[in-house]
Amino acid sequence: MALSPLNTLNSMQGLKNIGLGIFVAMLVFFTSLVAVSSFEVNDTSIGKLESSLSSKVGLNADHISTFLGVLNEYSGQTQNKFGFVSTIKGAIKEANNQIGARYAVSDATLEQYLNTARTEQDGKFVMTNDSRSTANELLPEAIRQTVSDYTGWLIDRQFDSAEDFNDNARGGVQGAIDGAIGKAQIEPSRHNDTIFETLKATGTGFFWENKLTLFWIIFGLGVAGAMMYIYPAFFDGNPGIKHNHIYHDSHSSRGLIGVITGIYLVGFYILLYFYHFWITEWITLVDPVANLLRGEDASRWFMYGFLYTVVILVMGIRMLTKYRHSPYHQVRTLSVMFFQTAFAFIIPQILYVLNQPEMDLKNAWPLNYSFFFDYNLNGHIDDGTIGIFLLGWGIALFLIGVPTFTYFYGKRWYCSWVCGCGGLAETLGDPYRQLSDKTTEAWQIERVLIYGVLVFAVVMTGYVLFAYFADIYPSFGFNRWLILALFYGGATGLFFYHRKKYPAMSRKKISWVLGVILFMVTFGVITGYMETGSATANVSHDNLKSIYGFAIGSMFAGVIGTGLYPILGNRPWCRFGCPLAAYLGIVQRFKSQFRITTNGGQCISCGNCSTYCEMGIDVRAYAQRGQNIVRASCVGCGVCAAVCPRGVLSLENLENTDGTRMNEVKY
């Protein structure tokens, strides 16, 4: 019998290698952009900077003129990125020093202030609103209002003697003046944006003059290279599961390349969230797209959204080739590609251009944790009809949409068909799905963490809404050391409870997770103490929002959730952190038509289903005993059913929605 020629793959291998080469070259080129350009301060750049500092960063005229005055001293010099960033940081510091010096109040003036502000009433010495107004005339105008705001507690307080008044009020007034000067300076929260805009205005040389060309080269060639690498898979033998050598490949088995990829992604997220001026060039590179769609330059979030969409589209095509034998995966992948492109990327731009509130219509609370924040509510209500409609839509999405859709189709309708996080996990993350942890220990960690985040999100939203509707913004004082002790006590308790309840099980991963959480809490508490010097931490709704935004929104969802794909598998956020997934999961577990059916006794316990479950469900444990799988975490990606070599598993929506979905153990 003759050997039939099946060499299409081999002839395509060259194309694949060239494609990979082009892609990697473009990635390196793209990455290098952040370090290669030079910056020059001159009249043109100062002019550009003046308007952007005011319109984009929100600095006042005083800030701008002082800062630009300092920056002007570097006029005519050309510096590289690293040198220039420290120049700018120095300039901000110097500008703040100048502002501080300008408004500084001498000791003599302070005494004069106290003497003027003090009046005698019925033999007692007090400060009244009137006397304070007179005294305020002694202070620089820019800080008067703030000093008044900060000295309200002194008004009408009675002292027995003039000295008594002066001695008691001196510290408070000095503090108010320092605070007011600090407020008059460029606030720390605007430093990164100031550096970003300065870099943008002063960039000079090849990159800055050829942005559009470079955009086409980097994204055009990068995408083309990726497609050349991906496309030949269409001809890679017969349609079917393609998992050969996944565990021989360093990239997909936590080898060196996997670790390097993880470090790159983590670095990307840290820069994006916390130091975006370092990636000014990446953000600037997509200006042409932002100008086209929004009529303005790109923000870091626009750049992230654009990159996110491109990645989902390119890696989505990879999914379409890899699963060309499976219509379920094709439809599901097309769905996430559509929802990312249309709902997360295009529609918000259209809303923006139409002067309507920008909203990702599919991003449901509590994943979209800022949905009920006061500025969002006010924004929506101020925006009129469409804004209010969007508000109603958002409420309906989590109140009606989640339960009804999940009842009919299971959690998958959101997590693996619609969601953006899920979309990235199912496309970019697919090469790493096998790395999720299947141990019982990991499942225990999962349940504590994900429902913990859900409770956190609900409490925070409740607090924010209460404050909003009651129009009171209370701040509760907690003893920092008590908080710390509670966390340490809780962690120790959990650890020993586990040791007692599961004596045979390992506690290595639990210890790691507890360790990381304790480290972060300790770090937060001690930093807070060092900054304020007070043992009492005042927690207002704003503090809760920023703690959630930093710890959950940025660190968990971004840095860990996506950055650690090559280490923890492709859904660490969805599995351990996402509060919406937790909510969807509760509905799926208790009331849904969805289940993964096990086909009689056909399971051979090979482990493909468990290995390729991105949510770390030990699918085999159910399949081998003839039991259907009903798990809160299952996102219905359908890969367990696809990889099963014996046709044992199938995703089904059937009429019975109660406990009988999960039939009895048969074997």
Next chain:
Amino acid sequence: MHIVIIGNGIAGISVARHVRKLSDHRITVISGETEYFWSRTALMYIYMGHMKFEHTQPYEPFFWKKNRIDLVQKWVKSIDPANKSLAFSDGESLQYDKLVLATGSTPNKFGWPGQDLKGVQGMVSKQDLDSMEAYSKDTEHAVIIGGGLIGIEMAEMFHSRHIPVTFLVREQSFWRGVMPPEESEMINQEIYAAHGIDLQLGTELKEILPDENGRARAVITSKGEEIACQFVGLTAGVHANIDLAKNAGIETGRGFLVDDHLQTSVPDIYAVGDCAELRNPAPGRRGIEAVWYTGKLMGPVLAQTLCDNPTEYKQGLWFNSAKFMDMEYQVYGSVGNDVREGEKHLFWKHPEQNKAIRLVYDEDDSRILGFNVMGIRFRQEVCHEWIAEGAHIEKVLANLNRANFDPEFFAHYESDLIALYNQQNPAASVEIAPYSVKSIWRSVAVLATAALLLLALSSAFSGPVASGIFQGLAGFAITVGLVRGIELFYKLSSHPKVSWR
């Protein structure tokens, strides 16, 4: 009571697990092969890089401690039934009250010259996998002997590493001793046309030639051809591991002979899985059925007997499954390798794709006897139910949709099969049973009503906030209704016949 089980494969472990479920007996599982139970059916996936070895272990290490199942990694040398003790190869010994032999099987060697050379092996154990991995490094061509399930797995393994394979199969078509000609031919095509593997049918191994280091360097086939190779896979079936019977006086045939309670000729010694040969197999069935499912099904039954509830092992309805390269296969009930006397076959094959369905039914009373499916998945429960009740072929055909187990959005072929049947039996006019869309249209109706109500409510409020919120809710009810509507449309277009009730 101390129950000792020799062998930690699926049969031995099933016994151990179920004894633990039923009792507090002391349990010891002995295996020289590996520390923990692993799924040897997944051996190929480790080699191909789909999984690591630890992924093939169905239970985490703490499972054994938690369930008080003692594991001993040693080889048993001999059994002394008189003293109820075992001797290990390291000289130690172990007392038992009841002994379960679950020793599995080993690859057949038929006395071929050179069969014990380096680079010549079967593929059953972890050790086989390790040595295959080691030999692969300098294998430029591999030859596989024997046209069965292990042979095709081995061929796929080498293929994944781009090592050319010559596959010698004694029969004129692959697995023809089990498969009807059409299915067998589909597998032939899958091997050589789709994967480019050199499949030599009707060819046997004559001799394996050594090189100067005692490693295989070539084979000579029954057709006299010499094929250079560095690895020879022997996959011409397996035989039970019954060496331990020798000194113990256990009666053997091809395996340890066991009665209906799975007890051997020696009291308190039992055997399960590949190594157990039933003295009284069911009609038409063999005494040894060396498949995964036998071990899995015998375990719980023997556990009952060991825990003072003597239970007979009955061979249930036959079922099996396999995957040939990219083509899945399932069989339920009795399907011979040809049309047997008194039966009729309805065979349908997809005109282009690797999909086929074969229904075997009785010539006289038309009751269904068996199902063979290639590239399509069928539901075991439904097939077994029909076979057990002796369902009429036409009832099966009309309701075949119930048996389909393919993932969502996959094409269905029930109508093609019915059309074929009606064409072959001019007197018949089978119609496909309608698919009920009642629950879907009802929810569309409920959602539409809800949307209308919400819209009415929204106009009842004058304030922009309240009416906006009700409009949002209505918009959402419309969206959910639309999605259900799309689902309804999909069901209408993908099912040839629907019922609204």
